Amino acid sequence: MTTPLTTTQAGPVSGPEREHGPAVRLEGVSKVYGQGRDGLLALDEVSLTVAPGEFVCLLGASGCGKSTLLSLVAGLDAPTAGRIEVETGRVAMMFQEPALFPWLTVSANVEMALRVKRGGDVKGGEGAGPRSRAERRALAGEFLDIVHLGGFGGKRPHELSGGMRQRVALARALAQDADVLLMDEPFGALDAMTRDLLHDELERIWRERNLSVLFVTHNVREAVRLGDRVVLLSSRPGRVVESFPVELERPRRTDSAEVARQAAEITDRLREEVLRHGR
Numbered sequence: 001m002t003t004p005l006t007t008t009q010a011g012p013v014s015g016p017e018r019e020h021g022p023a024v025r026l027e028g029v030s031k032v033y034g035q036g037r038d039g040l041l042a043l044d045e046v047s048l049t050v051a052p053g054e055f056v057c058l059l060g061a062s063g064c065g066k067s068t069l070l071s072l073v074a075g076l077d078a079p080t081a082g083r084i085e086v087e088t089g090r091v092a093m094m095f096q097e098p099a100l101f102p103w104l105t106v107s108a109n110v111e112m113a114l115r116v117k118r119g120g121d122v123k124g125g126e127g128a129g130p131r132s133r134a135e136r137r138a139l140a141g142e143f144l145d146i147v148h149l150g151g152f153g154g155k156r157p158h159e160l161s162g163g164m165r166q167r168v169a170l171a172r173a174l175a176q177d178a179d180v181l182l183m184d185e186p187f188g189a190l191d192a193m194t195r196d197l198l199h200d201e202l203e204r205i206w207r208e209r210n211l212s213v214l215f216v217t218h219n220v221r222e223a224v225r226l227g228d229r230v231v232l233l234s235s236r237p238g239r240v241v242e243s244f245p246v247e248l249e250r251p252r253r254t255d256s257a258e259v260a261r262q263a264a265e266i267t268d269r270l271r272e273e274v275l276r277h278g279r
């Protein structure tokens with residue numbers, strides 16, 4: 001998936017659930033790619049919730065349908081069966097590749113999200129009216145400050161390191177005014193030190209902005225470092241195998257003994273799953 005900017009098509013949930021329900025709810029969600037005998041069951045009756053303000057990490061072997069699941073929640077694709085609800089409908093997505101527009105400045109990349117967010121307004125629809133260029137630039141500057149990139153707004157993406165580019169992607173996601181952040185291995189391509197720093201940043205922003213996060217990773221320690229809960233998916237088809245609450249005090253360190261212990265427990269379970277499927 002390479003779409004740089006995404007807002008979900010999922011509508012808000014009405015009624016009492018809106019007050020008290022989860023931020024994201026999947027009920028019996030299945031996804032088949034293709035048709036008939038050539039059809040591939042990528043997800044099989046997955047049920048999962050993310051509570052408001054919860055940080056959920058999704059873990060599973062390659063091909064178990066993690067990206068499929070995120071794209072369904074983002075409204076980029078429709079489930080074959082089941083139901084997906086996003087309480088507010090305000091979802092932003094981040095990928096392993098920051099997917100920035102190389103010809104635009106860092107600031108302009110974030111400003112794009114501010115235009116897209118009020119897409120209806122830009123085209124003359126209802127609402128508070130389009131923001132002026134100056135307003136968008138000022139707001140983009142604020143989002144860049146949040147990710148500690150104040151002063152870099154005039155640079156082009158190629159002038160930044162990989163970690164800095166991912167910070168821009170995070171600023172752009174925040175600029176969409178989402179309260180649900182869907183992250184598809186966002187730090188997978190970064191070195192360990194940069195990843196550690198970004199974990200700290202993400203944790204701070206998640207708490208300050210009370211985001212609900214669904215974070216896909218292959219990295220068990222990363223999942224335990226970040227998650228309130230780690231949800232393990234099986235492969236082919238993807239099913240929820242087990243959900244592990246992580247009750248370690250925050251902030252955690254990826255290299256701490258406590259994180260290593262819980263990661264080892266989850267890895268054992270993951271290994272069982274992978275062996276079961278002969279992969």
Ligand SMILES: Nc1ncnc2c1ncn2[C@@H]1O[C@H](COP(=O)(O)OP(=O)(O)OP(=O)(O)O)[C@@H](O)[C@H]1O
Pocket residue numbers: 033034040042060061062063064065066067068069
């Ligand atoms: N658009 C598509 N058309 C057909 N099959 C697809 C499509 N997208 C994914 N698949 C298949 O569905 C299964 C799940 O893919 P998905 O990318 O969701 O898994 P994943 O767990 O995110 O994998 P990875 O960890 O390798 O990124 C795979 O077998 C994949 O080949």
